Amino acid sequence: MSVVSISSVNKIFGKPGENQTIALKDIDLQIEQGEFISLIGPSGCGKSTLLRIIGDLISPTNGTVLVNGKPAPQARENREYGIVFQAPVLFDWRSVEKNVQLPLEIMGKSPHERTARANEMLELVELNGFQKHYPYQLSGGMQQRVSIARALSFNPPLLLMDEPFGALDEITRERLNAELLDIWSRTKTTIVFVTHSIPEAVFLSTRVVVMSARPGRITQIIPIDLPQPRSGETRESPRYYELITQVREGLRGGEGMKE
Amino acid sequence: MTESTLPGALVKNTEDDVMDTLGADVSVPPPDRSRSLGMMLLRFALVFVFVIVLWEGLKFIGGTPWRFSTNDGALFNFTWFPPFPMKFASDLNMPHLWDIFGAFIQPAQRNGPPLIQVLAQAAVVTMQAALAGFVIGTLLGLLLGTIFAHSPLLERALVPYVVASQTIPILAIAPMVVVWLKAGWWSVALLAAYLCFFPVTINTLRGLRSPDPRAIELMKSYAASRWTTLWKVRYPSALPYIFTALKIAATTAIVGAIIGELPSGLGEGLGRVILNFNSEYAIRPHKLWATILFTALVGILFFVTVILVERVMTRNMRKLES
Ligand SMILES: Nc1ncnc2c1ncn2[C@@H]1O[C@H](COP(=O)(O)OP(=O)(O)OP(=O)(O)O)[C@@H](O)[C@H]1O
Ligand SMILES: [Mg+2]
Numbered sequence: 001m002s003v004v005s006i007s008s009v010n011k012i013f014g015k016p017g018e019n020q021t022i023a024l025k026d027i028d029l030q031i032e033q034g035e036f037i038s039l040i041g042p043s044g045c046g047k048s049t050l051l052r053i054i055g056d057l058i059s060p061t062n063g064t065v066l067v068n069g070k071p072a073p074q075a076r077e078n079r080e081y082g083i084v085f086q087a088p089v090l091f092d093w094r095s096v097e098k099n100v101q102l103p104l105e106i107m108g109k110s111p112h113e114r115t116a117r118a119n120e121m122l123e124l125v126e127l128n129g130f131q132k133h134y135p136y137q138l139s140g141g142m143q144q145r146v147s148i149a150r151a152l153s154f155n156p157p158l159l160l161m162d163e164p165f166g167a168l169d170e171i172t173r174e175r176l177n178a179e180l181l182d183i184w185s186r187t188k189t190t191i192v193f194v195t196h197s198i199p200e201a202v203f204l205s206t207r208v209v210v211m212s213a214r215p216g217r218i219t220q221i222i223p224i225d226l227p228q229p230r231s232g233e234t235r236e237s238p239r240y241y242e243l244i245t246q247v248r249e250g251l252r253g254g255e256g257m258k259e
Numbered sequence: 260m261t262e263s264t265l266p267g268a269l270v271k272n273t274e275d276d277v278m279d280t281l282g283a284d285v286s287v288p289p290p291d292r293s294r295s296l297g298m299m300l301l302r303f304a305l306v307f308v309f310v311i312v313l314w315e316g317l318k319f320i321g322g323t324p325w326r327f328s329t330n331d332g333a334l335f336n337f338t339w340f341p342p343f344p345m346k347f348a349s350d351l352n353m354p355h356l357w358d359i360f361g362a363f364i365q366p367a368q369r370n371g372p373p374l375i376q377v378l379a380q381a382a383v384v385t386m387q388a389a390l391a392g393f394v395i396g397t398l399l400g401l402l403l404g405t406i407f408a409h410s411p412l413l414e415r416a417l418v419p420y421v422v423a424s425q426t427i428p429i430l431a432i433a434p435m436v437v438v439w440l441k442a443g444w445w446s447v448a449l450l451a452a453y454l455c456f457f458p459v460t461i462n463t464l465r466g467l468r469s470p471d472p473r474a475i476e477l478m479k480s481y482a483a484s485r486w487t488t489l490w491k492v493r494y495p496s497a498l499p500y501i502f503t504a505l506k507i508a509a510t511t512a513i514v515g516a517i518i519g520e521l522p523s524g525l526g527e528g529l530g531r532v533i534l535n536f537n538s539e540y541a542i543r544p545h546k547l548w549a550t551i552l553f554t555a556l557v558g559i560l561f562f563v564t565v566i567l568v569e570r571v572m573t574r575n576m577r578k579l580e581s
């Protein structure tokens with residue numbers, strides 16, 4: 001059974017009669033347990049929209065989205081999603097620790113369990129010792145790591161990330177990429193990851209989903225057969241460059257079809 | 260501020276963020292507020308001295324001629340004829356500061372207790388009503404703001420009436436309230452509440468809508484209930500807005516209570532004292548001035564209390580740059 005099963009999903013924004021945007025058209029996608037899927041495509045092609053539909057933050061105009069065999073709204077009620085946005089969206093009145101604990105608090109976990117779990121997660125994102133800090137005392141990269149720790153805190157089987165490292169510099173981004181892969185291999189979470197960066201998509205993913213705009217469609221799905229675990233060496237292998245070229249051409253092709 | 264001030268107190272078992280912000284936290288040194296509070300007092304004192312100098316300077320140049328005499332108990336004899344007498348700086352319009360401050364220790368009525376004692380007693384009466392009004396108005400404002408934030412329909416239907424209520428002069432309403440509630444302490448509190456609830460309603464509404472939409476989406480992804488979202492995200496985000504309103508409400512509560520006392524004929528509050536000295540103004544202006552100063556001080560006391568509570572409750576709420 002697929003973790004995510006999307007069949008013939010369309011999303012149209014705006015009411016009939018007004019000027020409508022076809023954000024997604026005929027999307028079909030199966031995501032298996034433990035995959036790392038990247039969505040890549042030009043701005044406005046519906047990547048965020050697709051991610052938000054999977055996470056049941058908005059509903060599709062038509063089509064079905066099943067998560068672990070259940071409709072998306074039910075999966076959301078079961079708390080099967082961890083979500084990370086481009087901005088950390090931390091609560092500035094809560095300490096780092098309390099931010100990470102928020103989902104656990106809502107789920108009614110005991111204070112003891114919350115603290116233990118938050119410490120574990122902060123360890124995972126290498127922020128041990130920052131428990132009592134407040135968000136304004138952290139750098140942008142650290143804030144984003146807190147938001148990742150928060151998303152992972154309740155062990156969601158599916159992690160949805162919308163350009164989580166888009167606002168960071170190249171060096172921080174590469175470090176967080178390595179960290180994310182480490183977390184992924186340890187937690188066995190399935191990840192759907194939106195990015196604008198071709199190298200990032202290739203480095204991280206098991207499959208790259210290439211999309212094109214107006215209307216937003218999937219034009220190509222490229223399996224990334226780089227060996228696991230990925231490391232600095234991966235970035236130097238010839239296959240890595242081949243795949244980058246392949247994704248780039250996939251994106252061009254999508255553009256070409258539009259014209 | 261306790262949970263009873265928030266309608267969301269219905270949520271049980273979730274420890275609330277509003278209280279969390281009060282929780283002590285040792286390892287992060289809070290920003291040094293004591294210094295800024297000291298600075299605030301210093302600035303206040305400086306401006307005060309400046310006003311004193313300006314006031315007496317004007318009197319020196321353009322006031323009514325005055326005279327100290329050892330016969331009246333002064334330390335030396337002194338007479339001064341200001342060079343450019345101006346009407347607005349006369350003793351009737353601008354009494355000398357020593358007369359104003361002197362009025363505090365002189366008997367308010369012949370053979371009565373000193374004015375300061377009369378004022379202090381009256382202030383206690385007025386402040387009780389103002390405080391009750393402040394609390395009622397705040398609760399009502401929080402409740403209405405919360406309801407409007409969750410129901411655009413009710414917002415559109417009722418907000419015009421809330422606004423209209425504030426365009427009616429309180430002087431017109433005061434006698435009605437007094438007649439309904441039989442000229443009592445409660446009618447005064449209610450009039451104070453009437454002035455307080457408006458800014459609290461509007462700012463609560465605004466504040467509850469202030470969180471980042473993505474923060475609300477996150478709560479949705481945790482399958483958090485409306486109440487939980489309200490309690491853990493919306494109220495904490497609204498705190499700065501609510502406190503802005505509370506600062507306005509703190510001062511209007513005093514005004515509302517004083518005005519409320521006038522038609523109620525209650526003889527114990529600051530309103531009655533002001534009314535008495537109003538009628539005596541032509542003879543003893545310094546007494547009304549002293550009363551005004553004292554009333555202002557009461558208002559400032561109220562205001563500063565709100566600021567102190569705000570500082571404690573929002574001390575970690577520094578806005579992130581993103
Ligand atoms: N709430 C909305 N109402 C109307 N149109 C919307 C809404 N959200 C998105 N759209 C439209 O849907 C299309 C896809 O938007 P989406 O945010 O999914 O793009 P994206 O691929 O994430 O772009 P980017 O890479 O710039 O983040 C865009 O044309 C956008 O204008
Ligand atoms: Mg996007």
